[in-house]
Amino acid sequence: MLSGSFPGEIYFFKRKADGTFAAPEKLKDKFGSLLNVGRATAVAVGDWDGDGVPDLVIGTIDGSVFKVHNDGTADKPAFGRPEKLPGIVAREGDAGPCLADWDGDGKLDLLLGSGSGEVRFFRNTGNTRQPEWTESSVLVPASPAQLGAAQTKSAEADFANPTRSGKRSKEDFQKIPLILGGRNFARQQRTRVIL
């Protein structure tokens, strides 16, 4: 399991055979520096260049999103320099990215939660080797400041078939839930929505 953090470092909690997690370690890049692209990071895993090795995308408090290529393997990752994704900014900051083939065309799309509560779908219009997340549409509209959830973080998972998370065929379309976590400032409570 991976987690971002307020200072920005990315924490890796290795799952042990008994189902518990080892003490967290902070991820470093292949040059030995801590992976840290900004404050209040949210991290997602996905093989966005289709080389069979999982990579990362990371969102930050200012709304920016970075992609980080894994030049190593799944067991021994070697992360390259983070690259800021041009044109992808979460409204009102707090970018909460998620990688999933949302439209079932075989290419990983980017879902982006934000501080406004809005979730946008960036369709991958590139190819399986070079993603292009330029077109976007609103999946979940921004919440009125005093009413809805803000700081939306998103995740996608096929609970019934976890090995297929992040990948799905046309037939699976609309079978897999989008899970949103957020915070309602007005009521000071956390919210969760499953679509």
Ligand SMILES: [Ca+2]
């Ligand atoms: Ca990869």
Ligand SMILES: [Ca+2]
């Ligand atoms: Ca897709």
